[in-house]
Each structure stands twice: as structure tokens, then as C-alpha cells.
Amino acid sequence: MSPEESQRLCLDPEGGLPRLLEIMRRLRDPETGCPWDIEQDFATIAPYTIEEAYEVADAIERQAWGELKGELGDLLLQAVYHAQMADEAGHFAFGDVVRSISDKMIARHPHVFGDESRDKTAEQQTRDWERVKAAERAAEGATRGTLDGVALGLPALLRALKLQNRAARVGFDWPSTDEVLDKIVEEARELVEARETMTEAETFEEFGDLLFVVANLARHLKIDPxxxxxxxxxxxxxxxxxxxxxxxxxxxxxxxxxxxxxxxxxxxxxxxxxxxx
Structure with missing residues (x-):
């Protein structure tokens, strides 16, 4: 693409996704781009990606539909930014990202794109989703532990739920909500009774245990904590x-x-x- 064609595309309000991709490429151009954008890498951009996802959730929570359009655009920019950096490093391009998620959605929805029946509950579809994911992990050929693949960068509360769900799938779970409530009482009592004698590190650990069990209670109650x-x-x-x-x-x-x-x-x-x- 010539410089003139690039400029026309970047300034075209109807340029769509190709316009955004070209804008990002121009921002990262080592000779003519923005100094700040050029200096960034995956690690420095990742916190912005997380922040933008929360901004989207906040707009939805407030039903601020006028703001949601802009927040979704900010989040899309994060995907474009990471893809541009990956392209520069020779890892993959934005088209590969689109192809990857499209292939995944096709594979995980055989009741829509295949010949499986759609006559199933949302709960059954969730179980099928997890079954397909497990098959995908097995197809990778690597020996994976039950908890492998739960991202370390997730918010702690969300990661606790995912870890607990993984463990529950192999039978490591309390049989009912009553046992979870009993454990909360036990953990809270330990924290209260020993707070005068525990070290700062021990108090920190006990408090973390209490939060972890509370997250488990939310899971048993089917509540998004x-x-x-x-x-x-x-x-x-x-x-x-x-x-x-x-x-x-x-x-x-x-x-x-x-x-x-x-x-x-x-x-x-x-x-x-x-x-x-």
C-alpha cells in the first residue's frame, strides 16, 4: 500500500476494520509512527487490555449503552495492538487471530454448525463445551494436569472459581452447600481466634483461605461473585x-x-x- 493509499484509508470514516488495522500499523511504524506506541510491548500493553475489559463490564453494569460502543472499540483496539506486535515479531497476524477464534467457535458449537441436535438445555451445552475443550487439550498431545491452563493473570476471584470448577470435574468438591458453609465458619473462627497470636504472614494466609472458600460458596449457589x-x-x-x-x-x-x-x-x-x- 502506497503512503497515499494508506493516508486515504486512515482518514476514511467508512474504512471499517481495514482502516483500524492500518491506523495501528502506522502508529507502530518505527520511522513515522508515534514514539509512545513504538516503545510498547506485550507486557506494557497487557494491563491496558485488562482495564479496557473492565470498562466494558462497567458500561454494561450501568446500562450506559451510549458509552458501550466506545468501550468496545477500546477493547477491540487492544486485540489489534497485540496482533500488530505479534505480526512485527513474526508470530502471527490479525487474520490468524480471526481464523483461530472462528475455527474454535465452529468446533465448539456442533449443534449449530454441525449435525448435532439443538434440543438441549444451556446446562447440557455447557457440559458439551467443556467436553470439547477437554478433547482439544488431549489432542495437543501434551500431558496436562487438571489445573493446567487456568491463566495466572486472571483476577484472583475469577481464577479461584475456575480452579474450583476444574477440581470439581474430577470429583474434588464438597458434596453440598452445607459443607462449604461449615468451612466458612471454621476459617472465620480460626482467623478471629488466632488473630492476636498469628504472624502477619499467617494472617494473610488465613484471610486468603477464607476468601477462597467464599468463592466456592458462590460457585455452589450458582452466583457470579x-x-x-x-x-x-x-x-x-x-x-x-x-x-x-x-x-x-x-x-x-x-x-x-x-x-x-x-x-x-x-x-x-x-x-x-x-x-x-
């Missing part, structure tokens, strides 16, 4: 802002109040929410 915690964060934010608003009406700021007053305002905000519900 990330979504549940996001909802709890939103509720806390909403109610604390109500406290600030009520204090402002009294000509005060939170630091000029006390716990008793703010706790009463919290209860009022909670009651008002429940009445509204």
Missing part, C-alpha cells in the same frame, strides 16, 4: 452518597460527623431504598 461484589460496591456507594447528601443538608461533611450519626443516616437510606423497592 464478581457481579455480586460489584452490586455490593454499587449499593455501598449509593448509600454512602445518601449519607453525604443528608449531612450536606445539615451543613456538615462526613469528617465533621461521627459514626453514630452516619450509621443512623445509613439505616435511613437503607429503609428508603427498601420502601422504594
Amino acid at each position: 464478581e457481579a455480586a461484589l460489584r452490586a455490593a460496591n454499587a449499593k455501598f456507594t449509593r448509600r454512602f452518597r445518601s449519607i453525604e447528601a443528608a449531612l450536606a443538608e445539615r451543613g456538615k461533611r462526613p469528617e465533621e460527623s461521627n459514626l453514630a450519626e452516619m450509621d443512623a443516616l445509613w439505616d435511613a437510606a437503607k429503609a428508603l431504598e427498601k420502601a422504594g423497592a
Whole structure:
């Protein structure tokens, strides 16, 4: 592509995906590109990729559909960025990324693209998905452990769920929710009873154990713990802002109040929410 053709494509609002790919190539051009973009590598861009994924989730959580378009674009740019760097290094190109995910979707949906029946529940389809994934791992020819392939870079709560799901598939799981609840009580009691005698490292470890079991409880209850915690964060934010608003009406700021007053305002905000519900 000539410089003139490149410029026309980059400035064409209707250029679609080829336009974005060319923009990324131009940004990374070692002679004419952006100095910041040229300096980046996979490791430096990865945190932005994670951040953009969370921005997408945040827009969906807030039902900010006007913002979602831009957030999805930011996330798409991350895939294009990594693919461009991989192309420069001779690993693969963006087309290979598209081909890989397309082939995977075809292979994992034989009830849509093959001759398997679609007459199955979502739960059965999930089991079939895991069966196909297991077959793919076996076809790789390498001996893999049950927990291999669960990415280290996942958020800790999500990785805990995936590790627990993998272990549960081979029978390493509590038989019912009751045992999980008992374990939570046990872990919490250990943390409370030994907090005065444990070292900082031991306290850290016990607290991690408690969080891990709570994640397991979410799995047994079929609750997405990330979504549940996001909802709890939103509720806390909403109610604390109500406290600030009520204090402002009294000509005060939170630091000029006390716990008793703010706790009463919290209860009022909670009651008002429940009445509204």
C-alpha cells in the first residue's frame, strides 16, 4: 500500500476494520509512527487490555449503552495492538487471530454448525463445551494436569472459581452447600481466634483461605461473585452518597460527623431504598 493509499484509508470514516488495522500499523511504524506506541510491548500493553475489559463490564453494569460502543472499540483496539506486535515479531497476524477464534467457535458449537441436535438445555451445552475443550487439550498431545491452563493473570476471584470448577470435574468438591458453609465458619473462627497470636504472614494466609472458600460458596449457589461484589460496591456507594447528601443538608461533611450519626443516616437510606423497592 502506497503512503497515499494508506493516508486515504486512515482518514476514511467508512474504512471499517481495514482502516483500524492500518491506523495501528502506522502508529507502530518505527520511522513515522508515534514514539509512545513504538516503545510498547506485550507486557506494557497487557494491563491496558485488562482495564479496557473492565470498562466494558462497567458500561454494561450501568446500562450506559451510549458509552458501550466506545468501550468496545477500546477493547477491540487492544486485540489489534497485540496482533500488530505479534505480526512485527513474526508470530502471527490479525487474520490468524480471526481464523483461530472462528475455527474454535465452529468446533465448539456442533449443534449449530454441525449435525448435532439443538434440543438441549444451556446446562447440557455447557457440559458439551467443556467436553470439547477437554478433547482439544488431549489432542495437543501434551500431558496436562487438571489445573493446567487456568491463566495466572486472571483476577484472583475469577481464577479461584475456575480452579474450583476444574477440581470439581474430577470429583474434588464438597458434596453440598452445607459443607462449604461449615468451612466458612471454621476459617472465620480460626482467623478471629488466632488473630492476636498469628504472624502477619499467617494472617494473610488465613484471610486468603477464607476468601477462597467464599468463592466456592458462590460457585455452589450458582452466583457470579464478581457481579455480586460489584452490586455490593454499587449499593455501598449509593448509600454512602445518601449519607453525604443528608449531612450536606445539615451543613456538615462526613469528617465533621461521627459514626453514630452516619450509621443512623445509613439505616435511613437503607429503609428508603427498601420502601422504594
